[in-house]
Amino acid sequence: MMSIHWLWTALALAAVWFFLQDLFLMKKRKRFPPGPKGLPIIGNLHLLGKNPHQDLAKLAKKHGPLMYMRFGYVPAIIVSSPEAAEKFLKTYDQVFASRPYHESSWYVSYEQRNLSFAQYGPYWRNMRKLCILQLLSSHKINSFLPMRREEVGTLVKSLKQAASDGAAVDLSAAISSLGANMSCLMIFGKKYMDKDFDDRGFRDVIGEALRLGATPNLGDYFPLLGVLDLQGLTRRFKDLAKVFDNFFEKIIDEHLQSQEHKQTKDVVDIMMGIMQSGEAEFEFDRRHVKAVLLDLLVASMDTSVTAVEWAISELLRRPEAMRKLQKELEDKVGLERTVEESDVEGLEYLDMVIKETMRLHPVAPLLLPHESMEDCTVDDFHIQKKSRIIINVYAIGHDPNVWPDPETFIPERFKDSNIDLRGQDFQLIPFGSGRRGCPGLQLGILLVRFVLAQLVHCFNWEPADNIKSTDLDMSETFGLVLSRAKHLKVVPTYRLQE
Numbered sequence: 078m079m080s081i082h083w084l085w086t087a088l089a090l091a092a093v094w095f096f097l098q099d100l101f102l103m104k105k106r107k108r109f110p111p112g113p114k115g116l117p118i119i120g121n122l123h124l125l126g127k128n129p130h131q132d133l134a135k136l137a138k139k140h141g142p143l144m145y146m147r148f149g150y151v152p153a154i155i156v157s158s159p160e161a162a163e164k165f166l167k168t169y170d171q172v173f174a175s176r177p178y179h180e181s182s183w184y185v186s187y188e189q190r191n192l193s194f195a196q197y198g199p200y201w202r203n204m205r206k207l208c209i210l211q212l213l214s215s216h217k218i219n220s221f222l223p224m225r226r227e228e229v230g231t232l233v234k235s236l237k238q239a240a241s242d243g244a245a246v247d248l249s250a251a252i253s254s255l256g257a258n259m260s261c262l263m264i265f266g267k268k269y270m271d272k273d274f275d276d277r278g279f280r281d282v283i284g285e286a287l288r289l290g291a292t293p294n295l296g297d298y299f300p301l302l303g304v305l306d307l308q309g310l311t312r313r314f315k316d317l318a319k320v321f322d323n324f325f326e327k328i329i330d331e332h333l334q335s336q337e338h339k340q341t342k343d344v345v346d347i348m349m350g351i352m353q354s355g356e357a358e359f360e361f362d363r364r365h366v367k368a369v370l371l372d373l374l375v376a377s378m379d380t381s382v383t384a385v386e387w388a389i390s391e392l393l394r395r396p397e398a399m400r401k402l403q404k405e406l407e408d409k410v411g412l413e414r415t416v417e418e419s420d421v422e423g424l425e426y427l428d429m430v431i432k433e434t435m436r437l438h439p440v441a442p443l444l445l446p447h448e449s450m451e452d453c454t455v456d457d458f459h460i461q462k463k464s465r466i467i468i469n470v471y472a473i474g475h476d477p478n479v480w481p482d483p484e485t486f487i488p489e490r491f492k493d494s495n496i497d498l499r500g501q502d503f504q505l506i507p508f509g510s511g512r513r514g515c516p517g518l519q520l521g522i523l524l525v526r527f528v529l530a531q532l533v534h535c536f537n538w539e540p541a542d543n544i545k546s547t548d549l550d551m552s553e554t555f556g557l558v559l560s561r562a563k564h565l566k567v568v569p570t571y572r573l574q575e
Contacts, residue, residue: 112144121148130472133469151463159473161455167510182314194445203359240569252385265345286317287557429488429489431525439471536572
């Protein structure tokens with residue numbers, strides 16, 4: 078009874094505090110961007126449902142591409158047009174380059190020591206430089222080419238057997254397993270079974286982390302309520318942090334024991350070598366190693382394979398696009414051998430399909446929030462310090478003012494277009510842009526091209542269970558990564574003449 082009384086007392090005090098703060102701000106109010114009227118205390122939190130990217134896109138149609146909202150006591154600026162995105166990610170990039178404190182992920186990201194959540198400053202700059210030069214350079218990516226060829230070949234072999242048996246396959250599970258295997262081999266030097274990680278397995282644990290990471294946490298928006306953990310998010314993130322930490326500690330110990338006998342160095346070897354040599358120009362210990370391992374594991378496992386999953390889904394719904402892509406691959410490679418990575422460079426229709434997939438189904442529908450480091454003015458609107466900046470990539474990709482017939486999959490819209498995926502064209506920024514753009518962009522694009530080309534070149538596809546391609550369920554599950562709500566189940570037919 079005492080704990081319940083204490084809880085209500087805390088809530089009442091919080092309500093009074095926020096009310097007084099609101100009154101204070103009203104007196105000092107400057108010209109903010111337009112936005113929906115908020116409720117006392119909670120602001121606009123009630124306007125977000127299970128698909129916040131869609132909710133925010135609808136609100137932007139009414140209030141404009143630069144929209145002010147308030148989540149609890151945190152001011153938020155929602156950016157929903159290419160022009161506005163360019164202002165925040167390029168023109169005033171440095172002002173908005175930081176990350177807000179995130180109550181739950183604080184634990185799983187080793188107190189925001191990873192690249193994704195670290196606040197902007199010397200540590201983040203040095204860590205990013207280290208990762209790009211040591212872990213994500215073209216030379217390092219190319220060194221893993223034989224591994225990628227072997228793993229994709231193993232997937233094709235298993236699908237070929239299913240085709241021979243006339244069996245349906247869960248393509249979502251198959252390419253997810255491919256993503257996990259390639260990630261483990263690149264980062265850890267060997268494959269790990271699901272049971273080596275946790276009873277739930279890689280995909281389920283990382284999927285939970287991505288879902289929880291995108292769930293609004295009351296502790297972020299009402300500082301006085303953070304300690305109460307009313308949603309249980311902090312507790313769940315602490316549990317996840319233990320799972321990741323135990324796994325990473327096991328891997329680091331294995332690498333330390335076998336260090337002298339290895340000829341080929343994986344990411345863990347490189348990171349541990351830097352830590353032991355002391356060559357890093359900043360504090361760098363096991364916590365930092367594990368924080369970067371977490372970044373690389375989560376980013377490499379889910380993002381590329383999710384894009385491939387959506388691409389196959391859309392091609393199933395538009396058979397003429399599937400045939401057009403198959404013909405391009407046949408003209409380049411023939412039907413007597415499989416595609417190599419060197420084949421996919423310069424394939425125009427393949428690039429069109431990938432761009433259109435990432436426009437329609439951006440892997441990250443909302444970029445990780447940025448935070449303004451000082452008061453500033455954008456388009457004559459006041460943006461106050463500590464505002465949370467949310468770039469709605471989904472809204473930009475679905476804007477009819479930018480993309481005619483935006484809900485339809487039309488790869489041909491990119492014909493003779495110079496728009497690319499590297500963050501310079503703000504109509505299409507699935508990997509972000511500016512200082513906080515994805516450092517693994519080169520590897521991500523390479524994987525999507527290679528895996529998609531192999532699957533389309535080697536097989537014809539039909540939806541399983543006699544479902545018409547036009548009736549394929551395309552519903553989404555929101556998270557830090559936008560995935561299919563239901564697994565993609567298909568029947569492959571092998572088409573090569575090996």
